[in-house]
Amino acid sequence: MRFLKFYILFGIIGLLIEFITRYFILQIIDNDFLATVIGIALGIFFAYWSNVKFNFQIPRYRINKALLLFVLIGVLSKFLQNYISNFLGIGFLTYEFERLITAGIIFMLVYVINVQFTFHNRTMLGIAIYSDIDENIDDIYLKVGQSPDFIQIDLVDETIYKNAKEVDLNVIKKVKDYWPEKEIELHLMSLNVNYWIEKLDYLADYLNIIIFHEDVFEKIYSDLKDMKVNYDIGIFFKNTTSPDVIKQYTSNCKHITIMGIENLGYSGQKFSEQTLSKVDEIDKFENRNKFNLEVDGGIDSTNFYKLKVDKLVSGSSILTSNNSINKIMEFKRL
Secondary structure, three states, rough: OOOHHHHHHHHHHHHHHHHHHHHHHHHHHOHHHHHHHHHHHHHHHHHHHHHHHHHOOHHHHHHHHHHHHHHHHHHHHHHHHHHHHHHHHHOOOHHHHHHHHHHHHOHHHHHHHHHHHHHOOEEEEEEEEEEEEOOHHHHHHHHOOOOOOOOEEEEEEEOOOOOOOEEHHHHHHHHHHOOOOOEEEEEEEEEOOHHHHHHHHEEEHHHEEEEEHHHHHHHHHHHHHHOOOEEEEEEEEEOOOOOHHHHOOOOOOOOEEEEOOOOOOOOOOOOOOOOHHHHHHOOOOOOOOOOOOEEEEOOOOHHHHHOOEEEEEHHHHHHHHOOOOHHHHHHHHO
16 A cells, blocks of 8 residues: 555656646747657656655666666556547547546556566565574564565574574474465574584475575585475675675575674674675676575664665564564665
8 A cells, every 4th residue: 555655646746747847848849749758758757766766665686677667658558548538538628637537547557567567576575583492483473464575584503603592493384384475584594504404304395495604505505406405595695705706606596695784693783884885796797687685684774775685684673663564664665
């Protein structure tokens, strides 16, 4: 509903820009066709820009494709409006009134098409849940319900964080029970991956993707290919890792996670601004559209809108708020 409200607002402003532009051009030159084309073009570009900036957050590398689709849909809708005007016989009305009527008739159709094709690849927001004995999944579900786009389970052991809590693998099954239709990521924060892969064997069907530490990925990748696992394989990097190193793995891996915090293994840390420059560098990879880019850690309302990536993961910022569902909706409004 929130997306629709803003879409309506930006659409109305776009029409006003079109009407004003057309009016002033006609005061200068007597060319109705040129004035109409320029007015419609400016209205469409404003509607697109405002929706991308304030309504539908989409990854940066998809912006040009989204613009092309938005313009194409806008042009086709104008042809459809002309047909409707002729069919209804309302060509005698003023240009502005005719446009308002015909645009209003097909508004919901155009909105649905844009949501399904132009803006469907918006940035997804997931919540982080720890796979340890102290994590209360029932309480987390009561807080967030079905509002997250996906769930990330963080499995942390002492090889990454010396004060890591005891791991509870039953968390994975419980998460899948609560969110059966959501994508489930397992962020395996361990250097002892062979041990955990064996332990996770009976839970593999509950997971959509396992994300491995950059220091162990190369060693485990060939083994996982031979095992023909059902889940996808991802890799996570510290935000200090060189882009050249990251780029080497993008041909084999369809999921790249960049940590937004300095230290691994515990929540509540502040976002590292260094992550922003790292994301900008990765966005310049020529194969950027071949993999999903995720930022994990330190995500809150002060930095969410800056990160034009495929997926974002937040934990404490959402779960410690007074109303976690409203906090998620707040992020999605940015």
